[in-house]
Amino acid sequence: MKNKILIICLFLACFSCKKEKQDNGKLNVVTTTTMITDLVKNIGGDQINIQGLMGSGVDPHLYKASEGDVSKLVNADIIFYNGLHLEGKLVEVFEKMGSLTKTPIALADELDKSTLIGSDYFASNYDPHVWFNIDYFKQFTKKVSQVLSEKDPENSIYFIENEKLYLAKLDSLQNTIKNTIETLPQEKRILVTAHDAFNYFGKNYDFEVVGLQGLSTATEAGVQDVQKLAAFIIDKKVKAIFVESSVPKRTIEALQAAVKSKGHDVSIGGTLYSDALGNAGTIEGTFIGMFEYNVNTIVNALK
Structure with a gap:
């Protein structure tokens, strides 16, 4: 019932003339999990406004959108989320947003499904904890850079340079943990x-x-x-x-x-x-x- 009320709020907010988005010329980006928030910060840097819905210690499997979240989502230029039904209780909200000319981006859609681990626990039929494969997280990185560059071409060089730096850090991480x-x-x-x-x-x-x-x-x-x-x-x-x-x-x-x-x-x-x-x-x-x-x-x- 609560989710239906939030979806109604979403429709009303989309057609309301009130805007809370920051108007400083930078993209307004909303993210779900802390892993994705950290990734987008590394690529977007000081050229984006970013708001993460979930904080430290928050379980994305059980997370429910608040009315404040709806406001953030409505005023976002870009929404990045994991997908594969990790954010199970947000899926309906995202699907409705897709029908309102906003298309939230599920980063896991970039992955080859044939390489994923199957799961009957999720509607996607896949284990969604894909960030524990660093090669997958590199694909997330490239997608974030691509989307930010398309939405803000004037800063595309900045985003691409940050992408290169972050991918190099992920390469180093892989070597370090392998040795350990x-x-x-x-x-x-x-x-x-x-x-x-x-x-x-x-x-x-x-x-x-x-x-x-x-x-x-x-x-x-x-x-x-x-x-x-x-x-x-x-x-x-x-x-x-x-x-x-x-x-x-x-x-x-x-x-x-x-x-x-x-x-x-x-x-x-x-x-x-x-x-x-x-x-x-x-x-x-x-x-x-x-x-x-x-x-x-x-x-x-x-x-």
């Missing part, structure tokens, strides 16, 4: 987290990934899920399991308790950033910093 992961023996590469956000990471770096809640945090783990995973941890002699910043800690604590009840021990290896970056102004508040932090946390805990 190679210090962890193959038999110890078992990653147990609150939900299955790390499948693309696991596929790229030869980790067996197991999430307590499955791919979407919209479904909660039951007692049988906890007991089954506890048995797996004991059988595989997993040394550490991990909390996620955007998922309640109690799910992993329940798993740890289940392992201990069977006479075994497993530590909580730290908090990983999965569906959202860390706080703004911190290393983990950037995509590159988050990725490096996650890898260091995983490797140090599992060694």
